[in-house]
Amino acid sequence: MKFLVTGSAGFIGHGMSRKLLTEGHEVVGIDSINDYYDVGLKFGRLEDLGVASEDVKDHEIVISSTFTGFSFMKTKLEDTDVMMHLFEKEKFDVVVNLAAQAGVRYSIENPRAYVDANIVGFLNVLEACRHHKVKHLVYASSSSVYGANTKMPFSTSDNVDHPVSLYAASKKSNELMAHTYSHLYGIPTTGLRFFTVYGPWGRPDMALFLFTDAILKGKPLKVFNHGKMKRDFTYVEDIVEGVYRASLLPPKKEEKEEGATFYKAPYKIYNIGNSKSENLMDFIHAIEKATNKKAILEMLPMQPGDVPATYADVTELCSDTGYKPDTPIQKGVDAFVSWYMDYYKE
Known part of the structure; x- marks a missing residue:
């Protein structure tokens, strides 16, 4: 099938694009490549997909030199005319919208960026679909x-x-708009x-x-809520596999009863998590083991907009998909540290 992956220079979008291409699908990727974090890393992900950074220009399609079937365009979801023209030209079967202004803490400092990208941009995606x-x-x-x-x-x-950021x-708004x-x-x-x-x-803004x-630079780690945090840490390849399987299962319209005018919309929500709530300190110990270095801890109170624990029910x-994320924390952390040390030549 032909997929549009928005946010394809992003963390999950890069992985999803690779997954689709290895499964034989055609992929058009778009990304604004904003400067919320290091654009060099975003271009690094694009290079990994066979798109040279020097070839990337606003609103121009670049063809991958590595993957048959991948092309990329730099643009914003908020650019209505560009989005509508892209959909008209490419005729996508499936759209995977992974583009967003990310980050809980940044939303406190710069709320307008979240309305523009996550709500106005998502409306353009819905209208184009x-x-x-x-x-x-x-x-x-x-x-x-x-x-x-x-x-x-x-x-x-x-x-x-009861959102706290x-x-x-903005993400809850997306769910309501989609419904x-x-x-x-x-x-x-x-x-x-x-x-x-x-x-x-x-x-780079993630824990x-x-x-x-x-740890590698011998600097203190800022540990919030004095380390009393629990998270359902989910390895990126598990997330990508869940997204891929869900993309192949479009929900269907269901009538409540025969001949009824009221029906259940073709709409679905899934959790994708490791279905384990891990202690933050255990996560830090896994990094210490992977780096073979001891962390210097700076214990701090809870930050505004944060929550003490997350834990996914993935039943x-x-x-529906026959898939359950299950990568152990140490295995995933080891893979990240190995990538980090290679990418940054540590």
Whole structure:
């Protein structure tokens, strides 16, 4: 099939693009390559997909020199005309929307960036899917939508009306917008709530990258909530596999009863997590083991917008796709540290 992957120079988008290409699909990738974090890393991911950084120009398609069937264009989701023209020209079967302004803490400092990319940009994706008969829209949501919830594990049937950051609110908005378009226009949509993704090519603002960098350089690690945090850490290849399997299963419209005018929209939400809530300190110990260095810890209080624990119920993902993420923490951390030391020549 022909896929559009938005955010293809991003952490998960890069992995998803590689996965689709190895499975024989055709992929068009787009990304704004903004400067939220090091653009050199984003271009590094594109180089890994066979797209030379010097060839990338605004709104121009670049063909991969490595992967048959991959092309890339630098653009923003918010650019309505460019998006509509791209959909008209390429005629995608499936759209995987992984582009977003990421980061819980940055949403406190720069809220407008989240409205522009995550809400206005997502509306453009929905409108383009509506007008160009896309067969399935898959989009990234986040475990952050569970917000102040305390019942564990987090289930997709839980109420998620209490976000504690604008990032979380923007992702919940995506789910509501997608349901509306599924209901009104019959567009099959699948939202995926990711749980603390980590692994090679990870973002520099994420804990594993920050901790590894600090340990290798002998600098203190900022450990929030005095280390009393638990996260459902999920290896990036497990996330990608879950996204891929979900992309092949568009939800169907279901009538409540024969001849009924009211029906269940072709809409689905899945959690993708390792279904284990791991102690943050155990995660740090795994990095110490992988680097063979001791961490210097700076214990700090909880940050605004953060939550003490996450834990995914992946029952529906397993039953519908036959897949359950299961990469152990140490194996995933070892893979990241190996990549980091090679990429940055440590």
